[in-house]
Amino acid sequence: MKVLVCGGAGYIGSHLVREISKLPGYEVVVFDNLAxxxxxxxxxxVKLERGDIRNKDDLERVFASFKPEAVFHFAAWIEVGESCSDPLKYYENNVCGTVTLLQAVQRHGTKYFIFSSTAALFGTPDRIPIHEFDTTVPKNPYGDTKLAVEVMLKACDDAFGLKSVCLRYFNACGADASGEIGEDHEPESHIIPIVLQVPRGKREKVFIFGNDYNTPDGTCIRDYVHVTDLASAHIKSLEYLVKHNKSDKFNLGSGKGFSVKEIVEAARRVTGHPIPAEVKDRRPGDPDTLVAASQRAEEILGWKRQYTDIEAIVQTAWNFHQKHPNGLH
Ligand code: UFG
Known part of the structure; x- marks a missing residue:
């Protein structure tokens, strides 16, 4: 099957590309603007086609020549804070860009679409763990853009039969076991790579944003899910679409939450570095706890996680950073 991976040179996309290109029966092309x-x-x-989802001509070129049967769509801006200060940047790329991509999908009769969605859909959740059909009221423009695409995908199914799976990632983390690819954002925005910047000599200490949350140690609890497990959920989703020809959505987490303090402690154990931490004010918009109910993905997709131990997860990130002290170039 021919699969096009939009955003396949990014963090999560590149892990999917690596996994799916090892399997027989798939021909993979990456479409990425390399921003x-x-x-x-x-x-x-694996062929890399440089292009932008906002550019109809770039898309037409790759759809006309490659004729993908399935599209994985990872290409999005992902920083919550930036989405609040520059919302139109997020609507332009994440929503308008996806409209342009879906127009190409419709023109070329692509059958299947797998979308990178987010736990940010749920805003401050009604209950923990969060189930797929719980209320979705995002608290920031980033989450709004992802919800807009989920809504659009439902309409595309109703109107022209596009079958899609929306995968709501909780806290994606870790790196491929080889250490060859991993999380390399500029600027770094996520807790595990930020914590690992200390033993890498790139920052002196970590700031913990608030220790007065309603959690056992007062710091926020999140659901850290390994990026290779996310990659396998994508492959399972495509298999599901091919087998059942039915759209669906799934929450993807690890089944267990860890606090910010627990992440710092895990990183201390893995790296052997003291990693000084200082408590600062809360970061605006952070809910106390976000943990996914991931049973649906296990039962319906047959998804099995390889990584459940937080130290093992942090270890893979640490291997990557040790192999690439200056990032991926
Ligand atoms: N944190 C710190 N110090 C830091 C960075 C983060 O204490 O230097 C804390 C945050 O306040 C939060 C936790 O670590 O409590 C995790 O923060 P991240 O920024 O790593 O991740 P978030 O949970 O805020 O965001 C993740 C995804 C988003 C997605 C969101 C869904 O990265 O893309 O979950 O709610 F939108």
Whole structure:
């Protein structure tokens, strides 16, 4: 099957590309504007088409020549804080860009679409763990843009039969076991790579944003799910679409939450570095706890996680950073 991976040079996309290109029966092309992604993250033997989802001509070129049967869509701006200060940047790329992409999908009769969605859909959740059909009221423009695409995908199914799976990632983290690819954002925005900047000599200490939350140690609890497990959920989703020809959506987490303090402690154990931490004020918009109910993905997709131990997860991120002290170039 021919699969096009939009945003396949980015963090999560490149892990999917690596996994799916190892399997028989798939021909993979990556479509990426390289604004945030890295050409070095695309495996040798996989074609990288440089282009932008907002550009109809770029899309037409790749759809006309490659004729994908399935599209994985990872191409999005992802920083919550930036989405609040520059919302139109987020609507332009994440919503308008996806409209342009879906128009190409419709023109070329692409059958299947797998979308990178987010736990940010749920805003401050009604209950923990969060189930797929719980209330979705995002608290920031980033989450709004992802919800808009989920709504659009439902309409595309109703109107022209596009079958899609929306995967709501909780806290994606870790790196491929080889250490060859991993999380390399500029600027770094997520807790595990930020914490690992201390033993890497790139920052002196970590700031913990608030220790007066309603959690056992007072710091926020999040659901850290390994990026290779996310990649396998994408492959399972495509298999599901091919088998059942039915759209669906799934929450993807690890089944267990860890506090910010627990993440810092895990990183201390993995790296052997003291990693000084200082408590600062809360970061606006952070809910106390976000943990996914991931049973639906296990039962319906047959998804099995390889990584459940937080130290093992942090270890993979640490291996990557040790192999790439200056990031992926
Ligand atoms: N944190 C710190 N110090 C830091 C960075 C983060 O204490 O230097 C804390 C945050 O306040 C939060 C936790 O670590 O409590 C995790 O923060 P991240 O920024 O790593 O991740 P978030 O949970 O805020 O965001 C993640 C995804 C988003 C997604 C969101 C869904 O990265 O893309 O979950 O709610 F939108």
């Amino acid at each position: 945030k992604g890295h050409a070095a993250a695309v495996p040798a033997g």
